[in-house]
Amino acid sequence: MSETAIRRPGQALARFAAALFAAAGLDAGKAEAMGRLLVLTDMMGRRTHGLVQAGAYLDQVERGLMEGAGEPETLRDTGGTIVWDGGYRPGLWLMERALHLGFERLPQHGTVTFAIRRSHHIGSLATLAKQATDRGYLAILASSGPHTKIVAPFGGKAPLFSPNPFAIGFPASEAPVLVDISASITTVSMTREKAAAGALFDHPWLLDHEGRPTRDPLVAERAERRGSLMLLGGEEAGHKGFGLALMVEALTGGLAGHGRREAPTRWGANVFLQLLDPEAFAGREAFLAQMDFLAEQVHANPPIDPAAPVRLPGERAARLIAEAEEKGVAVPAALADSLRGHAARLGVDAAVLG
Numbered sequence: 316m317s318e319t320a321i322r323r324p325g326q327a328l329a330r331f332a333a334a335l336f337a338a339a340g341l342d343a344g345k346a347e348a349m350g351r352l353l354v355l356t357d358m359m360g361r362r363t364h365g366l367v368q369a370g371a372y373l374d375q376v377e378r379g380l381m382e383g384a385g386e387p388e389t390l391r392d393t394g395g396t397i398v399w400d401g402g403y404r405p406g407l408w409l410m411e412r413a414l415h416l417g418f419e420r421l422p423q424h425g426t427v428t429f430a431i432r433r434s435h436h437i438g439s440l441a442t443l444a445k446q447a448t449d450r451g452y453l454a455i456l457a458s459s460g461p462h463t464k465i466v467a468p469f470g471g472k473a474p475l476f477s478p479n480p481f482a483i484g485f486p487a488s489e490a491p492v493l494v495d496i497s498a499s500i501t502t503v504s505m506t507r508e509k510a511a512a513g514a515l516f517d518h519p520w521l522l523d524h525e526g527r528p529t530r531d532p533l534v535a536e537r538a539e540r541r542g543s544l545m546l547l548g549g550e551e552a553g554h555k556g557f558g559l560a561l562m563v564e565a566l567t568g569g570l571a572g573h574g575r576r577e578a579p580t581r582w583g584a585n586v587f588l589q590l591l592d593p594e595a596f597a598g599r600e601a602f603l604a605q606m607d608f609l610a611e612q613v614h615a616n617p618p619i620d621p622a623a624p625v626r627l628p629g630e631r632a633a634r635l636i637a638e639a640e641e642k643g644v645a646v647p648a649a650l651a652d653s654l655r656g657h658a659a660r661l662g663v664d665a666a667v668l669g
Contacts, residue, residue: 320648321668329350329354333350341405360632366650387412394423403581410434414446430566434584436460443588453590463476463503472526482494490629517530
């Protein structure tokens with residue numbers, strides 16, 4: 316984190332962000348959910364998907380490309396499976412609605428599965444999965460952007476897929492395990508961040524327009540002779556990332572019945588969400604006993620670097636949340652300036668930023 320970052324209370328930042336979204340045109344409930352979940356994302360250390368996205372989201376709201384009111388349309392509901400058309404409403408709000416409906420139904424069904432078409436961008440999948448693990452449930456999430464072509468299929472050189480993130484979260488006694496990966500080695504947000512800074516990646520994580528590995532993020536930003544993000548697994552094992560990308564396409568666009576075939580042009584997402592209650596299987600106590608034993612075995616594994624003990628995904632997020640609750644949420648100076656600018660334009664009090 317930059318030395319010039321300021322720290323502010325999370326609840327105050329969330330209220331400020333909600334005020335920005337409300338001023339831009341989101342109704343109160345949607346604005347509140349967006350502000351709160353973006354700040355939580357920052358608290359978890361996933362800063363490429365936190366408040367730094369506020370500017371892009373505000374632009375979408377003001378241009379009418381993120382719908383500010385209304386409810387998702389239910390296309391099918393069998394009780395344990397639900398298909399929604401989100402109508403490009405705010406992704407974080409839409410996903411929280413789906414999560415809470417799923418929580419209501421889990422006691423009856425044991426598992427509840429959503430397929431959602433035409434959501435807006437849903438942000439950090441780990442942030443959403445945490446909503447389930449905090450209640451003792453498992454969550455499996457996947458998202459694809461059918462408007463986006465930035466990842467080539469294995470053996471190809473023309474971009475076809477979005478990064479197609481996939482996540483699973485499950486509870487354990489000390490901290491929830493939150494796995495959040497994508498079919499590509501790096502993300503669109505990180506690539507644009509590097510390109511804006513004029514920096515190269517440390518490793519060749521992209522392919523140029525001829526399919527040659529490169530460290531240059533600009534190859535993915537070009538309108539012509541455009542490159543792509545490299546698949547997870549790289550040159551030698553990229554078929555694994557390709558398989559993950561195909562799985563996500565099937566779970567999202569396939570089950571939602573809407574995707575690349577329709578060639579949408581708006582920034583949005585198709586989403587798969589499955590919630591599972593361990594109580595409906597071998598029982599919650601049995602599940603935690605197995606997962607806690609696994610966590611103990613992971614922690615006891617001899618580290619390659621003695622200064623870097625083996626840890627589970629999600630433990631760092633739990634530590635960073637605790638730190639942010641004690642010291643405040645870190646806001647880099649450049650982001651604070653950007654947020655002040657949006658506040659001035661929208662007539663929102665930015666006193667929380669100093």
